[in-house]
Amino acid sequence: MILDDFVKGFGGKVYPVNPHEKEILGLKCYSSVTKIPGKVDLATIAVPAKYVPQVMQECGKKKVKGAVIISGGFSEVGNVKLEEEVRQIANKYKIPVIGPNCLGVFDSTSKVDTLFNPRYKMERPRRGGISFITQSGAVGAVVMDWAGAKGFGVSKFISYGNALNIDEVDLLNYLGKDKETNVICMYLEGTRRGKEFIKTAKKVSCRKPIIGIKAGKTEQGAKAVASHTGSLAGSAMVWEAAFQQSGVIDARGMEQMFNYARVFAEQPLPRGKRIGIITNGGGFGVLATDACIKNNLEVPPLNKKIVEEIKKKVPKYAVIKNPIDLVGDADVHRYEVALDAMLKDKTIDAILCIILFQTADIDSSVISVIAEASDKRKKPIVCCAAGGSYSALHMRLLEEAGVPTFESLIDAADALTALAYYEDFKEGATCPI
Amino acid sequence: MILDDFVKGFGGKVYPVNPHEKEILGLKCYSSVTKIPGKVDLATIAVPAKYVPQVMQECGKKKVKGAVIISGGFSEVGNVKLEEEVRQIANKYKIPVIGPNCLGVFDSTSKVDTLFNPRYKMERPRRGGISFITQSGAVGAVVMDWAGAKGFGVSKFISYGNALNIDEVDLLNYLGKDKETNVICMYLEGTRRGKEFIKTAKKVSCRKPIIGIKAGKTEQGAKAVASHTGSLAGSAMVWEAAFQQSGVIDARGMEQMFNYARVFAEQPLPRGKRIGIITNGGGFGVLATDACIKNNLEVPPLNKKIVEEIKKKVPKYAVIKNPIDLVGDADVHRYEVALDAMLKDKTIDAILCIILFQTADIDSSVISVIAEASDKRKKPIVCCAAGGSYSALHMRLLEEAGVPTFESLIDAADALTALAYYEDFKEGATCPI
Numbered sequence: 083m084i085l086d087d088f089v090k091g092f093g094g095k096v097y098p099v100n101p102h103e104k105e106i107l108g109l110k111c112y113s114s115v116t117k118i119p120g121k122v123d124l125a126t127i128a129v130p131a132k133y134v135p136q137v138m139q140e141c142g143k144k145k146v147k148g149a150v151i152i153s154g155g156f157s158e159v160g161n162v163k164l165e166e167e168v169r170q171i172a173n174k175y176k177i178p179v180i181g182p183n184c185l186g187v188f189d190s191t192s193k194v195d196t197l198f199n200p201r202y203k204m205e206r207p208r209r210g211g212i213s214f215i216t217q218s219g220a221v222g223a224v225v226m227d228w229a230g231a232k233g234f235g236v237s238k239f240i241s242y243g244n245a246l247n248i249d250e251v252d253l254l255n256y257l258g259k260d261k262e263t264n265v266i267c268m269y270l271e272g273t274r275r276g277k278e279f280i281k282t283a284k285k286v287s288c289r290k291p292i293i294g295i296k297a298g299k300t301e302q303g304a305k306a307v308a309s310h311t312g313s314l315a316g317s318a319m320v321w322e323a324a325f326q327q328s329g330v331i332d333a334r335g336m337e338q339m340f341n342y343a344r345v346f347a348e349q350p351l352p353r354g355k356r357i358g359i360i361t362n363g364g365g366f367g368v369l370a371t372d373a374c375i376k377n378n379l380e381v382p383p384l385n386k387k388i389v390e391e392i393k394k395k396v397p398k399y400a401v402i403k404n405p406i407d408l409v410g411d412a413d414v415h416r417y418e419v420a421l422d423a424m425l426k427d428k429t430i431d432a433i434l435c436i437i438l439f440q441t442a443d444i445d446s447s448v449i450s451v452i453a454e455a456s457d458k459r460k461k462p463i464v465c466c467a468a469g470g471s472y473s474a475l476h477m478r479l480l481e482e483a484g485v486p487t488f489e490s491l492i493d494a495a496d497a498l499t500a501l502a503y504y505e506d507f508k509e510g511a512t513c514p515i
Numbered sequence: 516m517i518l519d520d521f522v523k524g525f526g527g528k529v530y531p532v533n534p535h536e537k538e539i540l541g542l543k544c545y546s547s548v549t550k551i552p553g554k555v556d557l558a559t560i561a562v563p564a565k566y567v568p569q570v571m572q573e574c575g576k577k578k579v580k581g582a583v584i585i586s587g588g589f590s591e592v593g594n595v596k597l598e599e600e601v602r603q604i605a606n607k608y609k610i611p612v613i614g615p616n617c618l619g620v621f622d623s624t625s626k627v628d629t630l631f632n633p634r635y636k637m638e639r640p641r642r643g644g645i646s647f648i649t650q651s652g653a654v655g656a657v658v659m660d661w662a663g664a665k666g667f668g669v670s671k672f673i674s675y676g677n678a679l680n681i682d683e684v685d686l687l688n689y690l691g692k693d694k695e696t697n698v699i700c701m702y703l704e705g706t707r708r709g710k711e712f713i714k715t716a717k718k719v720s721c722r723k724p725i726i727g728i729k730a731g732k733t734e735q736g737a738k739a740v741a742s743h744t745g746s747l748a749g750s751a752m753v754w755e756a757a758f759q760q761s762g763v764i765d766a767r768g769m770e771q772m773f774n775y776a777r778v779f780a781e782q783p784l785p786r787g788k789r790i791g792i793i794t795n796g797g798g799f800g801v802l803a804t805d806a807c808i809k810n811n812l813e814v815p816p817l818n819k820k821i822v823e824e825i826k827k828k829v830p831k832y833a834v835i836k837n838p839i840d841l842v843g844d845a846d847v848h849r850y851e852v853a854l855d856a857m858l859k860d861k862t863i864d865a866i867l868c869i870i871l872f873q874t875a876d877i878d879s880s881v882i883s884v885i886a887e888a889s890d891k892r893k894k895p896i897v898c899c900a901a902g903g904s905y906s907a908l909h910m911r912l913l914e915e916a917g918v919p920t921f922e923s924l925i926d927a928a929d930a931l932t933a934l935a936y937y938e939d940f941k942e943g944a945t946c947p948i
Binding site for chain 2: 198300366410
């Protein structure tokens with residue numbers, strides 16, 4: 083599987099190594115790493131755990147620059163000694179190692195892809211600015227699969243497993259400096275370096291948003307962590323404080339992490355937390371207001387002059403407050419008027435635009451109107467639409483136009499909250515220049 | 516649109532009425548309701564507001580048994596007098612009225628369908644046990660569209676708008692007695708009859724679950740309600756207490772309401788709140804545990820004998836605790852063993868089964884294993900799966916097999932919480948026999 087990924091995607095040279103084969107997937111197979119002609123940049127190791135020390139020795143002699151050890155069977159099942167042996171070899175030869183016990187890495191630029199999940203089961207995302215580091219291969223695989231299926235661009239994906247000599251702190255540092263990465267996602271079960279983690283995360287947060295999931299926050303979740311990666315989970319309060327100090331955006335779950343990443347990747351930061359809501363269904367306006375207020379966002383009255391301007395251009399029965407209710411027979415023109423006004427109104431920092439595509443008078447043309455407003459990049463715009471296949475198609479079109487679109491008003495409000503939270507952190511943080 | 520819905524779906528006689536036309540959609544058109552030959556069971560009125568009193572007078576003379584007034588332009592825009600005039604006519608002739616200012620009704624048995632959203636924009640659901648009453652047409656339309664697209668069965672849908680002489684209390688009473696309705700969903704912005712509402716909701720909750728959304732819970736949400744349906748929103752605390760007293764399951768948002776409805780429609784009630792978790796990805800086990808514990812569910816240790824039984828049948832590196840981590844190379848056999856054990860184990864009341872379809876060794880055959888376990892109806896089973904198109908296909912197959920399946924672990928835990936909450940209410944409530 084892994085070799086196949088390299089053969090299909092990677093542009094450089096690939097050398098299979100196996101003592102029993104002469105050829106794999108049409109490539110000449112070498113009996114040992116040391117037999118490979120020329121230099122080797124990366125070794126991907128997927129042999130039974132007990133053979134890993136020997137292979138790493140060979141990599142050391144060959145002066146391999148880095149290694150990904152996919153194999154499991156180390157500290158996570160109690161084989162602490164074997165892992166320590168591998169660590170000593172790696173450190174002796176100064177080989178940075180991702181793993182063991184991991185999915186490894188995916189890089190959308192070089193097409194290095196050590197993920198052993200079949201491509202028909204797990205889609206690979208296009209090139210883009212979201213990078214992801216994860217202690218759990220399974221969680222990582224799902225997020226990659228989502229990104230692939232939903233059309234979001236990924237730069238680097240690193241499943242680092244037992245963190246032999248490269249851990250979350252090293253990886254945060256690396257992605258913080260990586261020019262291709264604009265947003266960092268992170269799934270953690272624990273860390274061995276608490277202080278360095280906070281210091282590094284804070285430094286990186288000043289440059290780009292980090293969205294984090296800390297798993298094992300409850301006492302019983304922490305017990306489950308112990309039998310998964312064997313990490314010390316730490317208390318929920320300590321982790322929440324650590325995230326807050328370092329500006330890491332705390333995600334409740336994977337979907338939320340993915341939602342936040344989409345919004346940070348596509349939309350500008352707001353100046354504050356005053357949300358303008360546009361809807362063609364009154365009930366959705368009420369629920370959206372509730373969702374924003376519950377998140378400590380504000381839904382302020384619109385500027386009076388701007389209200390008068392809008393009223394001249396829409397029917398009398400439309401409700402021009404905040405939320406603006408364009409009502410059930412709203413057409414694209416009314417959305418154009420409302421969006422223009424919200425972009426102009428200085429009392430509004432970000433826009434939540436609800437479009438119910440079930441109604442008779444709304445059609446696909448509203449997508450270009452919203453996309454144009456979003457392209458101005460003056461204020462963040464997120465959309466909410468929900469329903470069956472007709473709505474799903476239009477949601478996808480909005481997403482493709484760079485406008486993050488949610489079925490759930492709560493998800494939309496959460497995403498705007500994440501933007502406002504990060505803007506707040508950047509304003510308040512004394513970031514090193 | 517509405518006539519077209521009747522022509523295409525309804526089996527009985529349909530009479531178009533309009534003073535200017537002789538024929539509509541191939542049907543003979545009558546100039547007045549009084550000119551229709553024979554009896555009329557239902558009048559669907561979609562004329563400008565000012566003509567509604569006249570049409571209702573004609574309906575009264577014709578002894579029409581019921582009316583749906585779609586037309587807006589009444590109390591919601593300040594026309595209180597006009598609405599009162601219509602109410603007096605309706606009451607004089609004893610005509611129960613749904614509306615005005617609503618989408619009206621959909622009945623999957625008789626195919627009465629007054630919803631004016633085009634079918635290509637809003638799907639109609641198949642026949643089933645979920646019924647829905649809503650004060651907001653837009654919210655209702657989205658839920659119907661979801662049910663249609665996702666294959667869930669609906670019995671009755673009632674968008675009742677301004678509640679002329681039929682309100683949420685009447686409708687709850689009706690659906691409580693309706694044999695085709697197993698689960699009631701309800702979107703409310705307010706009520707004029709607080710005490711009767713609680714009394715009725717409690718009585719109905721003893722028979723079948725009611726899932727409620729109360730919109731306008733925040734102060735600003737309540738203001739938005741005032742300019743939407745003009746209802747008095749009431750305080751959040753009062754509503755939460757009312758829901759709790761009457762056993763109504765409080766949904767945070769529309770997706771949650773829909774999720775709960777799916778689980779109640781498809782799965783039995785649990786005996787308690789002790790959840791067994793099965794996974795093929797350790798990280799998901801940790802997150803699932805966190806999600807359950809945060810919801811005050813329990814994730815107890817498995818029975819020791821059963822643990823020993825499982826261990827005999829699965830590889831040593833699988834983690835046989837709760838959660839059961841079948842690990843990344845789990846195949847269908849391991850799921851079979853784990854599900855059997857969880858169904859047997861008396862310390863477990865409900866099962867959360869996570870299947871990550873990205874892994875190489877899991878395939879579609881796991882669906883029939885889970886469906887069979889679910890068909891026994893001994894304990895509720897919900898699944899969690901997430902990812903791109905391969906996973907989405909398998910999620911759909913699980914749903915079609917009657918197993919509610921969520922992408923989000925939080926949604927799955929919430930759904931199990933709703934089941935446990937309702938079971939608790941039924942146990943504790945002194946229900947009238």
